[in-house]
């Protein structure tokens with residue numbers, strides 16, 4: 001035991017030496033330029049009231065599900081919500097998970113098999129990479145958004161080929177060229193899997209639905225912990241895919257089901273988003289305003305995630321702290337989350353950020369860039 005702790009401490013000390021130690025901190029007070037709450041639903045009183053009404057009508061929604069979905073934990077409410085979600089996205093079927101991480105783990109660990117090939121964008125989320133590590137399929141990374149590289153790998157791939165991308169990349173704030181990748185996947189008879197964690201709610205029900213590509217994409221992962229202000233996720237796809245996951249995905253089978261309040265709140269969340277399309281429009285307005293600042297940003301012009309390259313982890317952290325002193329909450333993304341040499345400041349924009357807040361951030365960033 002003692003020896004194990006020594007080993008753990010050595011690894012932590014190494015991280016400290018590299019100025020890479022992570023630690024949990026109490027929530028900060030300030031202007032939110034770092035959360036994924038793009039539309040502000042977590043502090044929307046009307047949304048709170050909708051959720052409270054559901055609980056008041058039936059407080060038993062709040063208690064646990066008593067078991068996994070294949071034993072005692074399934075409910076009519078969850079199944080109805082899955083059918084509701086599938087219909088909203090014009091997908092054949094949907095399966096709920098407690099988080100996006102679990103959904104990707106379930107999908108990538110169970111569907112690609114030995115003899116198959118899995119081609120992942122190099123910046124794909126960690127949950128996809130961890131799922132892939134649990135699969136016996138051969139995994140390769142293609143250079144970020146480099147479709148020539150993807151095609152080279154497609155030409156060499158063996159067995160059934162899967163391609164994993166995000167529609168809007170979480171650390172870059174840029175988009176995948178969905179239509180071209182869909183066409184490429186079709187040309188090479190590959191199964192395309194799209195993670196829509198950051199696009200859902202910001203661009204309608206996500207870019208796959210927005211571009212009407214549901215029938216040409218093998219699976220879509222939607223997460224509810226970001227623009228919807230809740231938590232959990234859904235995998236969308238064919239009835240065969242959903243039934244396969246129910247049978248073979250360990251991360252789905254061997255865990256206690258979510259409670260009914262989760263299912264009900266998701267339905268309320270969809271209704272709320274449909275009722276207030278102006279939230280996403282306001283967000284686009286804020287993004288446009290921020291982009292006119294002339295700050296050299298790496299990300300796509302209409303992305304709620306905007307990134308500024310910073311020379312090192314130390315510089316990125318120093319900038320984050322300097323902004324924090326001015327009540328501006330941003331996030332320094334440092335290695336190992338991103339490659340060394342590509343450290344950056346990540347700025348998340350929200351529908352609720354005011355013009356004065358944007359001006360304050362722009363002013364502070366200009367100061368940083370000119371000193």
Ligand SMILES: Cc1ncc(COP(=O)(O)O)c(C=O)c1O
Pocket residue numbers: 098099100101102104125127166170195197198223224225231232233
């Ligand atoms: C692209 C992407 N996929 C999946 C996830 C995991 O989703 P969740 O936070 O619901 O576990 C995230 C979360 O950061 C993400 O950015």
